[in-house]
Amino acid sequence: MRSLRDRLLGVVVLALLVALWQIVANLKLVSPVYLPGPDRAFTALVHGLAASDLGAKLMGTIEHMIEGWLLASIAGIALGALIGASSQARAFIAPTLEFLRPLPASAIIPVAIAVFGLSPAMALGVIAFGAIWPMLLATIHGFAAVEPRLYEVAAALRLSRPAVIFKIALPSALPDILAGLRLGLTVALILAVVCEMIAGLNGLGNWVLLSARMFRSADLFAGVILLGAVGFVGALALNIAERRLLAWRAP
Amino acid sequence: MTAETATKELGAARLAGADARRGGAGRDALIEFAGVSLAFAGKTVLDKIDLSIAKGEIVCIVGPSGCGKTTALRLASGLLAPSAGAIAFNGAPLQGPRRDVAIVFQDYGKALLPWRTAAGNVSLALEAAGTPRKARPQRIGALLAKVGLPNHADKYPSQMSGGMQQRLQIARCLAQEPIALMMDEPFGALDAMTRQELQDELLDIAAASGATIFFVTHDLEEAIYLGDRVIGLLPHPGRVGIELKIDLPRPRDQVATREAAQFLRLRRELYDFIKSAER
Numbered sequence: 001m002r003s004l005r006d007r008l009l010g011v012v013v014l015a016l017l018v019a020l021w022q023i024v025a026n027l028k029l030v031s032p033v034y035l036p037g038p039d040r041a042f043t044a045l046v047h048g049l050a051a052s053d054l055g056a057k058l059m060g061t062i063e064h065m066i067e068g069w070l071l072a073s074i075a076g077i078a079l080g081a082l083i084g085a086s087s088q089a090r091a092f093i094a095p096t097l098e099f100l101r102p103l104p105a106s107a108i109i110p111v112a113i114a115v116f117g118l119s120p121a122m123a124l125g126v127i128a129f130g131a132i133w134p135m136l137l138a139t140i141h142g143f144a145a146v147e148p149r150l151y152e153v154a155a156a157l158r159l160s161r162p163a164v165i166f167k168i169a170l171p172s173a174l175p176d177i178l179a180g181l182r183l184g185l186t187v188a189l190i191l192a193v194v195c196e197m198i199a200g201l202n203g204l205g206n207w208v209l210l211s212a213r214m215f216r217s218a219d220l221f222a223g224v225i226l227l228g229a230v231g232f233v234g235a236l237a238l239n240i241a242e243r244r245l246l247a248w249r250a251p
Numbered sequence: 252m253t254a255e256t257a258t259k260e261l262g263a264a265r266l267a268g269a270d271a272r273r274g275g276a277g278r279d280a281l282i283e284f285a286g287v288s289l290a291f292a293g294k295t296v297l298d299k300i301d302l303s304i305a306k307g308e309i310v311c312i313v314g315p316s317g318c319g320k321t322t323a324l325r326l327a328s329g330l331l332a333p334s335a336g337a338i339a340f341n342g343a344p345l346q347g348p349r350r351d352v353a354i355v356f357q358d359y360g361k362a363l364l365p366w367r368t369a370a371g372n373v374s375l376a377l378e379a380a381g382t383p384r385k386a387r388p389q390r391i392g393a394l395l396a397k398v399g400l401p402n403h404a405d406k407y408p409s410q411m412s413g414g415m416q417q418r419l420q421i422a423r424c425l426a427q428e429p430i431a432l433m434m435d436e437p438f439g440a441l442d443a444m445t446r447q448e449l450q451d452e453l454l455d456i457a458a459a460s461g462a463t464i465f466f467v468t469h470d471l472e473e474a475i476y477l478g479d480r481v482i483g484l485l486p487h488p489g490r491v492g493i494e495l496k497i498d499l500p501r502p503r504d505q506v507a508t509r510e511a512a513q514f515l516r517l518r519r520e521l522y523d524f525i526k527s528a529e530r
Contacts (some may be wrong), residue, residue: 149361152330155347156354156381157427167375171366248366248407 024028030124036218045225046217054219060203061192065230068127069188073181076132080177085169090144101137105130105191114230123195124142131184138180142173154193175249178242180208185234204230257442279462280326280339281306287336289322295488299336302491306430308455309464311474311481311522315529319489320467321435324417327465328354328433350380353424357436359416363408369395369419370404376426391424397408399452400420414445421449425456429464439469450477454503473513473523476503478480483524493524 017213025029025037035057036044048054054158083089109126146169154164170177196205204223284302288295297319303329304310312320325331326338329348338345340352341525348354356362363372373391382390395401396419408416419436424432433452438446450473459465474481478497485492495517508514519520 074419107319147361149356150364151356152354152356153362155330156328156352157376158350159375159379163379168364171364213267226355246366247366249410 002247003020012228013157031068032217033215034217036221040218041221041225045222047070048219048222050240054207054222054226057202057204057207057223060201060228061189061196061205061227062230063100064123064192064195064201065188066184069185071124071128072131075128075140075244076180077177078137079132080136081143081165081169081173083136084140084143084173085165090140097136100159101133105134105187106194107196113199118199121200123192123201124201126195127188127191131188134179134183134187135180138176138183139173142176143169145176146172159188163193175246176247178238182235182238182242185238186231189227189234203213259392279306281308281341282345283339284326285339286291287326287333289319289326290334292433297326298334298488300491300497302426304463304465306463308464308470309477309479310485311453311466311468311478312484313471313474313481314484314489314492314523315486315525316469317489318484318528320511322352322389322489323484324433324465324467328352330354342357347356350427351365351429352431352433353429355417355434355437357430357439359413359420360408362420362469363423365408366404367382368407369400369411370424372408372419373378373423376423380427381451393408393409394422395419395424397425397456407514413468414441414449417441417449418452421453421456426459429462430498431465432457434464434466436467436469446473449529451503451505453477454501458502468495472518475499475517475521476505476508481517481521483521483527483528492528493521495520 007129022037022039025032025035025040045054047218067145081246083093105126109122112122112126112129116125130214150168150172154168159167192203193205193208197203197209198202200206204227208220208227211217280303282302282304284300287297287302287503288301289475291299298376300323300324305525312323314320316378322331326333328343329345330348333384367375370388370391373394374387375388377387391404394490395404398421400415400418403411403415403419408419411419421437438449441449453464454477456462462476466474466477477499481491481493481495481497482491483495484490497510497517499513
């Protein structure tokens with residue numbers, strides 16, 4: 001748990017950066033066409049949310065991110081559990097994973113477009129494909145790293161196979177899985193924006209791209225600020241979940 | 252069990268248990284090894300072990316490292332199957348771990364679920380046995396009280412000392428309502444005071460429940476103090492080298508028993524055996 005002082009310092013640093021941004025904009029060190037000050041960006045943000053469809057774009061991005069992330073999480077944890085629980089499966093599947101994992105998710109966008117067209121299904125597929133890796137690899141690692149003694153305890157108690165998975169392996173792998181969930185959420189946000197830009201789906205990616213093309217830099221920055229906020233709130237929510245779920249790790 | 256009242260309550264049961272125990276090898280065998288051998292990767296770990304443990308008996312296994320005493324315990328608990336020979340439990344062939352046989356591991360820190368509280372860890376055994384949800388809290392409370400942890404139900408293992416963690420593991424094992432306890436150097440990692448406390452609590456539990464105990468230790472005095480019988484193994488390959496019947500009166504006492512002439516004589520005999528075995 002961070003102290004109040006650290007938190008205050010964090011806010012101060014952020015405020016200083018915003019002030020610096022305002023000074024640079026006011027001095028016109030960068031042309032106002034490209035760089036609005038925080039004042040103009042904030043006005044554009046409020047106006048966009050109140051009078052334009054920025055709110056709908058925000059919801060679109062959140063929806064794309066969460067749907068892809070959930071699909072990736074469910075598939076990643078289930079597959080990871082299957083692979084991680086068996087050393088044989090790990091040996092068989094590891095080479096394939098090593099080949100697929102470093103593949104940039106953006107590289108499969110053309111493939112996904114060919115298969116799904118410029119549709120929400122394409123975005124869902126690409127986001128899920130990109131976000132599944134941290135989850136999958138973390139879950140495999142978590143399941144493979146379960147203390148062997150606990151499996152003996154389970155054998156001595158004659159726990160059923162599902163009970164071993166849900167009462168021993170899954171909770172034991174939970175710290176790894178949560179780390180994977182967090183990384184996966186970041187990837188999901190990035191890919192949601194990329195898909196919105198490329199496929200013209202309703203979302204902040206699309207808003208940012210169009211604003212840039214029309215030299216509406218204040219609108220562009222309003223979108224970027226919202227994207228930052230989405231990432232921040234997502235990480236915060238996972239932090240809170242982690243603190244609750246892993247309370248037993250506190251000394 | 253540290254409370255005096257509990258000890259008093261157990262007094263009668265302890266005497267009854269001790270009487271029953273006197274019968275020794277003549278009574279019904281609970282666990283029987285007949286020519287049991289075990290080989291790992293071509294290396295013989297245990298060679299033709301014959302061993303009979305009577306119901307209610309406390310048998311301690313000692314021996315130099317590498318003699319296969321932990322392996323013998325794993326065979327007796329069904330975690331391992333012999334390469335040759337047969338193991339019978341209650342007259343029937345032993346086919347893997349049994350719910351009425353509880354195993355107390357030495358590394359209590361690894362044998363507990365760190366994400367569950369003390370109550371949750373005890374609950375695991377009850378869940379495995381299919382105890383109804385409603386009946387669990389009361390049983391858990393009684394078991395934690397029995398091992399001297401009545402006020403620690405909500406603590407996580409990481410918040411407990413080594414002695415408390417081992418007590419907790421014993422509580423989980425008792426939740427299995429075992430007829431036999433398999434204990435693999437359970438007190439080896441604890442400080443001397445805690446070890447003696449737990450030895451006496453174990454004897455109280457054994458007397459009250461009549462459970463058979465198979466106890467592996469490297470501490471010769473502990474073996475004599477606890478056991479009805481002490482079996483010394485020889486290494487390379489592991490085989491029975493000595494068998495001592497311990498006729499020290501029960502209940503045993505940390506001071507008086509350890510000062511008894513017979514205790515010292517047995518200790519000398521066992522010590523000489525270990526010395527010669529290591530040579």
